[in-house]
Amino acid sequence: MSAPNLSVVVPVKNEAGNIAPLVAEIEAACAPLGFELIYVDDGSTDGTPDALAAARAGRPWMRVVRHARGGGQSAAVRSGVLAARAPVIATLDGDGQNDPAFIPALLAALEAGGERAGLAQGQRRGRKDGRFKMLQSRIANGVRGRILKDATRDTGCGLKVFRRAVYLRLPYFDALHRFMPALVVREGFLVVHHDVIDRPRLTGVSNYGLFDRLWVGLLDLAGVWWLIRRKRADPQPQELPAPAAAPADQDVGC
Template identity: 30%
Template sequence: MDYEFTIIVPLYNEQENLGRVEEELTKYMKTASIKTCALFVNDGSTDKSLELIKEISSRNCDFRFISFEKNCGLSAAIKAGFDFANTPLIGYIDSDLQTDPEDFEVLMQYIEEYDLVTGHRADRKDSFVKNMSSLIANGIRRSFTHDGMDDTGCPLKIIRADYAKRIPMFKGLHRFLPAMILLQHGKVIQVPVRHYPRIAGKAKFHLLNRLTGPFIDCFAYLWMKKNYINYKVTMKNE
């Protein structure tokens, strides 16, 4: 089908949430402003997640999946989604559905002017410890990248595919998507979106990897910023 928008859904051991993911994404696709499909990226799940996304994809042509041989992490899953998507616009949402697929329409209003539109969980429904660790991590990252983003970890984004596919792979990528678009001289914006408590499954990030990971990854970003190759072709023969 002539899809224009692919929603990447990374997942690792999320069997309790996948029925709701199918229901909510199907509901959104029926009212979406452009033709939309979903791409599950199974990050080496050890529960029944792979079996469930196979079933979903077999009964609904708007859903596809890819599956890793082993667990590689969220950044690898997002990057694989970028690589396998074949639409001009690519979205991203977590399989825990703490953000609402309907809010893609909120972000969609800005994508003509910007190259990445990211949600901002203004009224975040997480624990105090989780909120504070994310606040500190975002502050550390922002001081290195100067990307102006208050909530770069928000799992609701739309990005132009030509920018997404030029992002190099490294661990911690998901924390630096706005900064990587800015390295390509693209335009980014954050927009308030709704946020909900997790009602099933287990969170994959904790206090330690929310703080130490972003701090270490910032130095990798600085190295990449210094050595990043950015070019724009202005002419070619056919």
Template identity: 40%
Template sequence: MLSTPRSPSALWPLAVSCILPVYNEEGCLEALLNELTAQLNGLGRPSEIICVDDCSRDGSLALLTRLRTDHHRLRIVRHTRNLGQSAAFATGFQVARGQILITMDADMQHDPTDIPRLLRALTPETDMVCGIRANRRDNWIKRVSSRLANRFRDMVSGDRIADAGCTFRALRRTALPELLVFNGMHRFLPTLLRCRGLTVVELPINHRPRISGVSKYGIGNRLWRGLLDCVAVRWYARRAIPARRWEHVPNPVSPPHD
């Protein structure tokens, strides 16, 4: 049975939810789940792994279903149609039970051993920690296009994020209310939080070569949509309402009754 959204009363305090969008990642999933489980075992707190299958066309869903027998933390959600990575993250945010959320790709280029470092950097004053892919292990076309996209994005949005395309992040659930959800959200998530007055920091992480599958993104399917997204996010940043905008006013002490 696939997982369904949980009510706020079902949240686990101090727990960690790892959210992985899955689209045709059959060759990576078993090894990745083994690595993730080893790291989560060492955290000493409740945790879960949420795999959001975005209508994979390979055997990813069947493999996840089999792996659930050996991985008690694993929860599976499946989209009814292919909606993209941002939608998968939004679905994961909705169903996650942890107060701290880890987002990462399912292609094993993100290293689960970096999770403790991300969590340590998520101090009480921090709402999100974003990874910066150090020594990036992609071909030169992806590296150059990503660098140019980051510079253009920073120029238009007015916010500087060193590696907006890196989805390996740790964030607090309290940063999510009123979050603007759209196709492409995952690349602008740090800026969307910052423009609402939340605190985002960056941390270098390890980056590994892809061992299976192919990249879902390239210049052709990112260029024009990315340009329009930058303009839209700039508009939103100028009009965003602060997240922390109120304080509770204590009720006056009632005088004693005679």
């Protein structure tokens, strides 16, 4: 298969009931873009592997990466990005709350920003999470915004489109996906934003990071703040061309 223009990466853990409907939605939204779909199964213990195998039937553009044991959402995203063959990556959560129909608009926003744009970040409207989860997110986003000044209202939205090369320049750590806007800016790239509509999850319950949105995230926040403060200006390295070869009839020594 020829290299795709876009790689869509979906991290999942125990999302068997959400696989088939979300794959169909991604296919409908991204088919005109020339894409591949990479599901990363983060050590599921339910019927997710079987659901992924069934979804792959007749879809040569769909790939599956499986973690032998759970590594968390950031690890799953990273595995998908490393496996991706396209220069641009789209990510979304595997529970159905992120609508794939917004991927083309995010891609267009990234391209409109030019080469300096490294990330198009979705920002959710009409959140469908429970009150406690929304309160945690609101507090975490508020604290993060005041400290990092990343000009992003909602970094926890799984809908993102970014350049693979930019992502691979970022320091990797658990919960990286929640701090991408600040770290992309740290590398000298622009972040553009696009509002997206949140939906209720299709089936099941959340498997990723309720507690770390607030308390554990404070340690990560301190680390990111330190990384930003330690960033130095890019020295802009440039390899010098090789010296011109001496003419064949020119003496080069005594």
